[in-house]
Amino acid sequence: MSGAQVSWARMVAENELRGVLPRRWAHSEGVAQRVVGLARVLGEDADLLASAAVLHDVGYAPRLAETGFHPLDGARFLRDVHGADERLVRLVANHSFALLEAEERGLREVLEAEFPLLEQPLLVDALVYCDMTTTPDGDRTTVRFRLAEILGRYGTDGVVGRFIRRASPEILAAVGRTEAALVAQPR
Template sequence: MDAAFAELLAPLTESRRAHTIEVGRKVEQVAHLVPEDIRDEVVTAAYLHDVGYGYPVSGFHPLDGAELLEGRGYSPIICHLVAFHSASTVEADVRGIDAEALDQFALAAEVPGIGMANDLVWWADMTTGPTGGTLTLDERLADIRVRYPEGTLVRTAIDRAEPLLRGAVQRASGSM
């Protein structure tokens, strides 16, 4: 792992750091599935997808992470992948966050490979447990539902986002 990643991830809890590092490792192993010119950015985004937890501003980690990385000069592709990872738009809606807050990081679907890049980050995130262990998507969703009881923001968002998450995991898995 890159020293700059370690510095950025230092404020995260040990378990969150283990999770995000494993997500990065998983994407590193399958990065050949995206165009060569964006591979490094996709891997970087995977390693940094949860960085916003360590730098809370709005309290919504995908947005906080993307804003932090943009402020540090990271590419629009990296900021997009962090801002939109794992159906973040669904959780933003549940939280009452205006869609425009994330839209500033949106890339056109025409960016070659961006769809698969999103799917790979979502797949890795949704098959990595909260302490870095590998889980199936069903195990990961069950774990989230145990940690966040019915009626909480995260639980409501994950329940609504499940079809999107399943689609991304299926697309990514089918490409490997």
């Protein structure tokens, strides 16, 4: 995956995250690296997924934080400042079951209205897989370890903890579907 969109996405994410949030940047790079193993399953959408993967957490950049909800802030930045591809923006906005976290934050209606969920289940699941099998430092991990790490970092009673507890069955299912697609697709 080395198309123009991927190069642009990497540059944008690096500019926004590397200096101010180096660990978040390492995670984003690791998530994008996970896409390489999915290219044969995704075909022509592999570059789109790689772009979404490296940009999925761009909304954490302090200068972009308007609502404090990184999927929404990142998607608005990509749409409003960069005029990014609609599918890319919708993937960033909805990555890893963000609608459930948006609900916890009272922002579900806003997120759904501005950035409807992309109706490409394999692509949506693949981004969940890449995000939820990558540590905060960009290393590979299991989805169960990642879920436990998030709960350990944020606690179980805060917004993120409540979201992760609610979303865990969906996250596990998405990762499972992606792994099944990898097994079913010949090399």
